[in-house]
Amino acid sequence: MKKPITLVTAVLILSLSSACGKSGDSPGKSAEPLNQPPKPFTLNYYTNLSKPMMEFEASIIQKKFPHITVNPVFYSADMKPEHLAAAGNVPDLISFTIGSLWDFRDVNLLSDLTPYIKKQNVDMTRFLPNVLESVQAYSDSGEILFMPYTLSSNVLYYNKNIFNKFGVPYPKDGMTWEDIYELAKKLTRQDGAVKYKGFQFQLQNLTWKNQLMQPLVDSGSFKTVINGPGWKRWLETMGGFFFIPGNEVGGSFEKAQDVAMYSGPNILANLPEAAKTGLDWDVAALPSFSGNPSGGTQMISPFYAMPPKGKNMDETFQVIAYMLSEEAQTLKSRRGLVPIINSDATAKQYGKDLEGVEGKNLDAFFKDKVGKPFKTTKYDDIVKTVIYTELLPNYYKGTKDLNTAFRDAEESANKKIEEKRK
Numbered sequence: 001m002k003k004p005i006t007l008v009t010a011v012l013i014l015s016l017s018s019a020c021g022k023s024g025d026s027p028g029k030s031a032e033p034l035n036q037p038p039k040p041f042t043l044n045y046y047t048n049l050s051k052p053m054m055e056f057e058a059s060i061i062q063k064k065f066p067h068i069t070v071n072p073v074f075y076s077a078d079m080k081p082e083h084l085a086a087a088g089n090v091p092d093l094i095s096f097t098i099g100s101l102w103d104f105r106d107v108n109l110l111s112d113l114t115p116y117i118k119k120q121n122v123d124m125t126r127f128l129p130n131v132l133e134s135v136q137a138y139s140d141s142g143e144i145l146f147m148p149y150t151l152s153s154n155v156l157y158y159n160k161n162i163f164n165k166f167g168v169p170y171p172k173d174g175m176t177w178e179d180i181y182e183l184a185k186k187l188t189r190q191d192g193a194v195k196y197k198g199f200q201f202q203l204q205n206l207t208w209k210n211q212l213m214q215p216l217v218d219s220g221s222f223k224t225v226i227n228g229p230g231w232k233r234w235l236e237t238m239g240g241f242f243f244i245p246g247n248e249v250g251g252s253f254e255k256a257q258d259v260a261m262y263s264g265p266n267i268l269a270n271l272p273e274a275a276k277t278g279l280d281w282d283v284a285a286l287p288s289f290s291g292n293p294s295g296g297t298q299m300i301s302p303f304y305a306m307p308p309k310g311k312n313m314d315e316t317f318q319v320i321a322y323m324l325s326e327e328a329q330t331l332k333s334r335r336g337l338v339p340i341i342n343s344d345a346t347a348k349q350y351g352k353d354l355e356g357v358e359g360k361n362l363d364a365f366f367k368d369k370v371g372k373p374f375k376t377t378k379y380d381d382i383v384k385t386v387i388y389t390e391l392l393p394n395y396y397k398g399t400k401d402l403n404t405a406f407r408d409a410e411e412s413a414n415k416k417i418e419e420k421r422k
Contacts, residue, residue: 040067041312046091048075060331064322082107092316094305102378111308112143116317126341130370134299137373147320148301151338153368154263155283162196162260173285177237180287187260188247197251199241202264207388213294213371216383224383224413227406235395242396268336272356282360285367296371338365379417386413
């Protein structure tokens with residue numbers, strides 16, 4: 001596996017005065033005069049990527065655009081979106097996780113990308129189904145405020161050693177959560193000093209996946225709408241796993257290897273290392289809710305965005321457009337990042353640069369589809385946080401019954417929304 005090019009410089013404070021490009025680019029004029037080589041400039045790139053992933057990202061950009069020097073500016077407690085705006089240190093390019101999108105919008109660091117899309121003739125049908133519609137759901141007027149660049153697809157990871165130990169058949173694609181519940185009961189048991197857990201999931205991640213595609217906030221009243229049959233079914237199903245005796249929250253799929261099945265953020269790149277310590281793993285498609293009409297899950301995707309009035313907006317958007325090309329998406333696909341574009345050729349390259357994934361059911365990552373979006377509000381994240389930090393724990397710990405847990409969560413969410421609106 002080829003190692004990513006190491007960044008020569010990683011400066012944590014924006015230095016826009018060092019940028020060498022033109023100022024005041026707008027969609028209405030050319031980025032460079034015809035027949036002239038592109039002018040070198042520094043791309044100030046604000047992100048919450050890890051440093052190794054940022055090095056990989058920068059290597060792709062700088063190989064395609066050798067005249068661009070990527071200057072990564074990493075998110076920190078002292079370098080939040082509001083700090084950028086307050087200090088006037090506005091980056092050229094933003095790359096961040098979707099949960100922080102509204103933080104950028106609140107401080108006017110997002111611009112409508114539609115003029116650049118039209119000018120540079122970007123084919124927006126390249127995206128997977130429902131991706132573009134999901135992007136437009138974040139704007140009242142259908143603006144394109146960001147471009148998602150990889151799909152955070154979920155699968156069911158499973159430890160074959162535990163299944164073999166207890167003689168239980170492996171999970172397979174197309175199973176429901178009810179099927180997984182029955183497996184989890186068989187696999188939650190103690191063997192010697194080891195207490196095995198049948199199934200665990202990352203609470204925040206599967207809350208965000210919102211597999212039943214249930215709305216969170218009424219866009220007219222700005223009151224939460226979670227206290228209904230959809231979210232109640234989700235809570236009873238997902239919280240129900242923790243009522244299995246011995247399957248309380250805990251354990252570790254990769255380290256202690258005492259969890260038989262797990263779902264959460266994409267950990268594919270970590271598993272070859274875990275295999276060196278004995279983990280025999282594979283994956284199956286993310287289980288579904290029986291009779292679920294949603295046709296997919298809520299889109300979770302990191303995104304690219306451009307603040308308004310940047311110095312090199314045409315050139316910066318060229319970078320964004322390239323990173324969504326089949327060429328760049330294939331490079332990412334080979335590293336285990338699920339492509340956001342609809343390309344069989346790119347999908348077939350998935351995981352090719354990762355050691356130890358040969359023969360695994362990697363097609364499962366492509367069965368987690370994006371569902372038809374519902375109207376998104378800036379307060380949805382507040383409600384999601386209440387779900388996985390208050391509602392879900394109160395329910396599975398048995399401190400509150402189902403109806404009380406929902407009433408309290410509804411009251412808590414509405415109070416937090418009201419405070420945010422002041």
